[in-house]
Amino acid sequence: MGRLTRRVIGCMQGLILIATFPLSGAVFAADGKPLTEEQIKQVSKDLLKNDPEGVMKMVESHGVSFFPTKTNLGKLKEAGVSQAVIEAIRRKAGSQMRIKVCLFKGPNQDLAKEFADAMVRSVVGAKGAEIEPFGRIPLDRTIGPPEGFDKDVKAEANTLYILIEGWIGSSASPLSLETRVIYQDVEGKQYVLPGAKDAPSALSRRRLEDDADDVVNWAIRTAQEYANK
Numbered sequence: 001m002g003r004l005t006r007r008v009i010g011c012m013q014g015l016i017l018i019a020t021f022p023l024s025g026a027v028f029a030a031d032g033k034p035l036t037e038e039q040i041k042q043v044s045k046d047l048l049k050n051d052p053e054g055v056m057k058m059v060e061s062h063g064v065s066f067f068p069t070k071t072n073l074g075k076l077k078e079a080g081v082s083q084a085v086i087e088a089i090r091r092k093a094g095s096q097m098r099i100k101v102c103l104f105k106g107p108n109q110d111l112a113k114e115f116a117d118a119m120v121r122s123v124v125g126a127k128g129a130e131i132e133p134f135g136r137i138p139l140d141r142t143i144g145p146p147e148g149f150d151k152d153v154k155a156e157a158n159t160l161y162i163l164i165e166g167w168i169g170s171s172a173s174p175l176s177l178e179t180r181v182i183y184q185d186v187e188g189k190q191y192v193l194p195g196a197k198d199a200p201s202a203l204s205r206r207r208l209e210d211d212a213d214d215v216v217n218w219a220i221r222t223a224q225e226y227a228n229k
Contacts, residue, residue, distance in 0.1 A: 034063035034096070034158050034186050037072055040089070041079045052082035059088045063158055065186045068093045068133075070228050094134030096186075097160045099123055099219065102144040106168030111175075115203065116143045118212035119164065126216055133227055148182060148190065158186050162193075164219045174204040179215055181222040196221040 035043075035058070044055050066072060068090045077086060101119040104112045120141055127137050142153060148163045149155045161184035169176030177200055181193045200214040 032062065034065040035059060036065050037076060040064070040076060040081060040085070044076075044081045044085065045079065052084050055082070055085045056088040059085060059092055063096050063186075064089050064093050065158075066093075067160060067183060067185070067226070069226065090133055091135055093160060094131075094137055096158065097134060097137045097162065098140040098156070099127065099137060099162045099216075099223075100140045100142070100144050100148075100164070101216075102148055102163055102165045103146050104166040104168050105146045107170045108168065111205070112168055113143075115168065115208060115212060118208050119216055121209070122212045122216040126220060131220060132224065134223075148184065155184065155188065160185060162219065162223050163190070164215065166215070168203055174202040174207075177201055177203040177211070177215075179218065181219045183223075183226070193222050193226045196225050 040055070040059065043058060044052070073086050073089065076089070077083070101116050101123060103109075103116050106112050120143060124139060124141065127139055130136055144153050144163065146165065148161070148165070155161065161182075163182040163184060164179065165182055166177060166179040169178075179199055180195065182190050183193050184190045196218055199218055200211060203211050
């Protein structure tokens with residue numbers, strides 16, 4: 001083991017956590033960035049093996065950089081990460097998460113804006129209660145552009161996003177609707193999540209609020225199912 005040093009590595013509700021660790025060895029997010037899966041494994045294994053509470057406070061202080069699926073949480077548990085830390089990861093990821101409505105593409109952008117406003121109202125309602133397995137997710141009332149973010153709509157730093165995107169068709173009544181859910185990690189990389197069954201496929205002006213509820217509920221189910229993979 002190399003020469004030891006001490007650094008302040010986090011602050012949570014006034015408590016300062018100090019860890020002793022080798023200058024050469026485990027990779028650690030000393031720059032304040034959220035912890036990766038590998039960093040949590042190494043910290044649990046090498047640095048704070050007998051201090052799960054210390055690892056938990058580290059997670060709560062720094063946050064995590066990944067979506068807490070059943071698969072990757074299972075791998076962390078197999079690597080020796082305690083159940084308390086795994087629960088802290090899930091809670092922290094939920095507090096970092098934002099469900100954000102993006103302006104749907106389509107020829108009628110006035111209708112797209114009305115629909116986005118209705119979806120924001122639905123998101124506000126859906127997030128008044130806990131969303132399992134994430135707990136309470138902070139609100140994001142700002143409508144994003146079709147691409148998710150641009151120079152006028154900035155992503156929050158170190159935040160995990162669930163972006164609701166889609167297209168509104170121009171023919172037939174009701175109008176055709178295509179939806180998808182994008183996961184954006186803390187580095188800004190985006191991934192299309194496998195959609196839940198029974199994706200909403202139609203939009204009617206007379207049912208605008210109900211259709212908005214259907215899309216938001218479907219997007220939340222999509223995120224929940226992804227978490228259970």
